[in-house]
Amino acid sequence: MKALSIRGLTKTYRNGVQALRGIDLDVEEGDFFALLGPNGAGKTTTIGIITSLVTKSGGEVQVFGHDIDHELARAKSCIGIVPQEINFNQFEKVFTIIVNQAGFYGIPRKLARERAERYLRQLQLWDKRDHTARSLSGGMKRRLMIARALVHEPRLLILDEPTAGVDIEIRRSMWGFLRAINGQGTTIILTTHYLEEAESLCRNIAIIDGGLIIENDSMAGVIGKLNQETFVLNLREPVADPPSLPGYVSRMTDDHTLEIEVLKEQGLNEVFEMLTRNGIEVISMRNKVNRLEELFMRLVASRGAAGAGNA
Amino acid sequence: MAATADSVRETGSSMARAQWIGFQTIVRREYGRMIRIWGQTLVPPAVTATLYFIIFGSLIGSRIGRMGGYDYMQFIAPGLIMMAVISNSYGNVVSSFFGAKFGKHIEELLVAPLPNWLIVLGYVSGGVMRGLLVGLVVTGVTLFFTHVPVAHPLLVIASVLLTAVVFSLGGFFNAIFAKNFDQISWFPTFVLTPLTYLGGVFYSVSLLPDWAETLSYANPILYMVNAFRYGFLGTSDVGLGVAFAIMAAFAVAMFTVVVMLMNRGTGIRE
Numbered sequence: 094m095k096a097l098s099i100r101g102l103t104k105t106y107r108n109g110v111q112a113l114r115g116i117d118l119d120v121e122e123g124d125f126f127a128l129l130g131p132n133g134a135g136k137t138t139t140i141g142i143i144t145s146l147v148t149k150s151g152g153e154v155q156v157f158g159h160d161i162d163h164e165l166a167r168a169k170s171c172i173g174i175v176p177q178e179i180n181f182n183q184f185e186k187v188f189t190i191i192v193n194q195a196g197f198y199g200i201p202r203k204l205a206r207e208r209a210e211r212y213l214r215q216l217q218l219w220d221k222r223d224h225t226a227r228s229l230s231g232g233m234k235r236r237l238m239i240a241r242a243l244v245h246e247p248r249l250l251i252l253d254e255p256t257a258g259v260d261i262e263i264r265r266s267m268w269g270f271l272r273a274i275n276g277q278g279t280t281i282i283l284t285t286h287y288l289e290e291a292e293s294l295c296r297n298i299a300i301i302d303g304g305l306i307i308e309n310d311s312m313a314g315v316i317g318k319l320n321q322e323t324f325v326l327n328l329r330e331p332v333a334d335p336p337s338l339p340g341y342v343s344r345m346t347d348d349h350t351l352e353i354e355v356l357k358e359q360g361l362n363e364v365f366e367m368l369t370r371n372g373i374e375v376i377s378m379r380n381k382v383n384r385l386e387e388l389f390m391r392l393v394a395s396r397g398a399a400g401a402g403n404a
Numbered sequence: 405m406a407a408t409a410d411s412v413r414e415t416g417s418s419m420a421r422a423q424w425i426g427f428q429t430i431v432r433r434e435y436g437r438m439i440r441i442w443g444q445t446l447v448p449p450a451v452t453a454t455l456y457f458i459i460f461g462s463l464i465g466s467r468i469g470r471m472g473g474y475d476y477m478q479f480i481a482p483g484l485i486m487m488a489v490i491s492n493s494y495g496n497v498v499s500s501f502f503g504a505k506f507g508k509h510i511e512e513l514l515v516a517p518l519p520n521w522l523i524v525l526g527y528v529s530g531g532v533m534r535g536l537l538v539g540l541v542v543t544g545v546t547l548f549f550t551h552v553p554v555a556h557p558l559l560v561i562a563s564v565l566l567t568a569v570v571f572s573l574g575g576f577f578n579a580i581f582a583k584n585f586d587q588i589s590w591f592p593t594f595v596l597t598p599l600t601y602l603g604g605v606f607y608s609v610s611l612l613p614d615w616a617e618t619l620s621y622a623n624p625i626l627y628m629v630n631a632f633r634y635g636f637l638g639t640s641d642v643g644l645g646v647a648f649a650i651m652a653a654f655a656v657a658m659f660t661v662v663v664m665l666m667n668r669g670t671g672i673r674e
Contacts, residue, residue: 106674138674144515147674166419166517174515180508189436196429197516199422241512 094157096122096171096249096280097143102152104138104304112138114304115152120282120297122157122248125275127295127312128284131393135304136284137177140253144174157248170198173247175238177254183227187218187237190226191244198245205244212240215270232263239267243274250274251282256290268294288386292316298385302393316384320357321391323381325350329374336371338364352381426518427526434530437500438537445496445534446541449488453542456484457549460606472608472639477550482633483605486567488542490600490625491592493535493568497527497575498588505579510672520666524576524659531572532565539564552636559644560635566651567628571596573658580662580671599625609641624650 097120104113113135120126130136141147143154145165154161159168181190188209195205213219216236221229229237235255242250252271256264264287271294275281285291291298291312298315300308308315331348341364343353351373353364368375380387438445457477465476472479504510513523546552554560574596582588603625609617620626627647634640640647666672 141674145673146511146514148669166519169515169517172515176511178508180511182504182507182509184440185436193429193433194512194516196432197426197513197518199419199425199517201425 094122095155096120096124096157097282098153098155099139099143100153102139102142102154103150104135104142104147105150112304113142113150113152116301116304116306118299118306118309120249120280122280123275123278124280124297125271125295126280126282127291127298128282128301129288129291129298129389130284130301134301136301137253139301140174140176140251140282140284143251144172145169170245171248173242173245173250175235175242175250175252175255177257179234179238181226181234181237181241184225186223186225187213187229188222190237191241194241195244200245208244208246209240212243216240217266232259235259236263236267239270247279249280249282253284254286255283256285256287264290288389292385300389300392307392312385315388318388321354322384322387323352323354324361325352325379325381326368326375327377329376332373336368336373338367423518423522426516427522427529430513430523430526431529431533434496434500434527435533438496438530438534445492446538449492449538450541450545453484453488453545456480457545461549472633472637474637474639475550478552478637479608479633480606481546481550481552482636483603483629485539485542485546486564486629486632487600487605489535489539489564489568490571490628491596492538493531494571494575494578494592494596496534497531497572498579498582498592499575500530501527501576501579502582502585502588505582505672506585514672521659521663524573524662524666527576528569528572528659531575532568535568535572536564539568554636555638556635558635560632562648563628563631563635563651566648566655567632570624570628570651570654570658573655573662576662577658577665580665582671599623602626604629604641624654627651 097118099116099118102113102116102118103111105111116135116139118128118139128136128139138147142149143156143161145161145168154168156168157171159165159171161168185193191209191213192202192205195208196202200208209222210219213222216239218229218233218236218240221233226234226237235257239252239255242252256267259267268290271281271283281294283291283295295312298308298310298312299306300315308318310318325346328349328351332345332351333348335343335345336351338353340359341353341355343351346352355361355364365375460480461477465480468476470476470479501510504513543552574591578588578591602620603623604620609620609626612620621642627642627650630640630642631644631647631651634644634647
């Protein structure tokens with residue numbers, strides 16, 4: 094079954110900005126799905142329409158088969174949303190925020206309190222339950238929003254940049270938590286600017302730019318489309334001049350570091366052989382940027398260039 | 405077929421139950437807010453009422469003599485209670501709903517499967533609750549200064565309830581359109597307060613020149629204050645039927661308009 098089905102979705106704001114220009118998107122039940130795109134691409138507008146915070150201009154949206162035009166309440170019941178911006182009452186207590194949100198979804202008080210305790214414990218916020226929300230740190234506020242989104246146990250959890258501004262330790266613990274939630278059957282849609290996060294967590298991906306879906310495939314399929322990677326090689330001895338590497342584009346960024354671009358059909362063995370022939374020893378190697386990030390940058394840049402050409 | 409009908413009935417009843425829980429949650433949250441900031445919600449009306457009774461009731465009122473067959477202090481008491489109910493039911497909803505918009509936590513309600521009419525009803529119930537609680541506080545202050553008879557208790561309850569509903573809806577209407585905090589104080593300052601003061605709280609409109617008396621009948625607050633006063637003292641400047649018809653008409657019309665605005669997403673959705 095499809096957790097989310099979008100057809101021909103358009104949105105033009107009152108100021109004339111065309112945020113979505115007809116997108117089609119399917120997310121299967123149980124998926125961990127990444128929706129990526131540069132700032133202003135239309136990600137948050139899409140999420141806003143799915144959660145009914147933004148009114149669409151055209152198209153259809155179905156959540157687990159419930160059309161938001163005809164069965165909005167049922168569609169809403171299936172969704173939990175963790176928005177980009179903090180949107181709880183900063184003067185309310187942590188526990189009250191969660192229990193009230195459950196109440197808005199029709200969860201009886203006793204059950205709401207039990208679930209609030211469970212999710213606050215799982216997200217390491219239980220000892221903060223009687224604190225007002227404004228006293229929490231940035232990472233705690235993000236986790237509070239996740240607990241709030243889960244308290245009615247939605248089938249589809251949408252996270253709009255949930256780890257923005259969160260330190261790496263908490264981010265990784267949040268990844269573990271989200272993997273576990275997904276493992277229990279909750280479909281997750283994630284938007285993030287940390288592409289390492291998307292690559293690590295998500296099985297399928299859509300890239301949106303300028304209000305259009307420009308890529309939609311499995312994560313492995315998308316990564317497979319990357320036809321060039323840039324590697325950074327750390328050299329044991331300093332090298333004054335760039336080594337001769339015919340067929341490759343390379344440059345020295347300092348006397349111990351060589352950057353080299355390798356096409357998909359080329360291999361690293363040949364590079365190492367040529368470096369060895371030049372008497373250069375490599376002590377370590379890494380990708381210059383995350384592979385998904387590299388592909389993302391190329392896709393967005395090529396669209397930008399095409400747009401400039403058209404203009 | 406029967407199974408389908410049963411499942412529809414079951415779904416309908418579980419949805420109604422969920423909505424009832426949602427409504428209770430909004431009202432509980434509003435009550436919690438009112439109690440949390442009691443220094444802003446419950447204390448100021450008591451202080452203001454005390455000052456009114458000292459200045460207008462004891463100091464000036466003693467020189468005015470009787471009005472409508474009662475001591476001046478007794479005459480103004482229902483109006484002062486009603487004034488507190490009006491400003492507090494209005495103020496509660498306008499500040500709470502605009503605060504929710506401003507702090508973005510209105511989204512907690514908008515993403516939930518609650519119909520808009522229920523959200524409006526929840527906030528209005530919160531406004532009515534504060535209006536009535538403050539009304540009770542001011543009544544307590546009143547009894548400290550004077551004795552007020554209650555001629556028709558049911559009319560007292562009906563008029564104060566309808567008035568609180570109308571002004572809670574007024575606060576909601578204001579909050580929908582407000583874009584900043586200035587805009588939630590503009591209407592109470594320049595419209596609500598003048599209309600309340602000119603609505604027969606401190607005097608009987610029969611004392612006014614003809615033109616001013618005629619003009620006063622265009623002020624809806626006059627009908628609310630007089631219906632309430634009639635409930636206590638059995639005296640009124642206006643017909644009770646007209647007063648209740650006006651209050652009911654305002655309540656129904658404003659509820660309809662506010663729900664319509666919510667359905668359109670005015671002020672709350674992009």
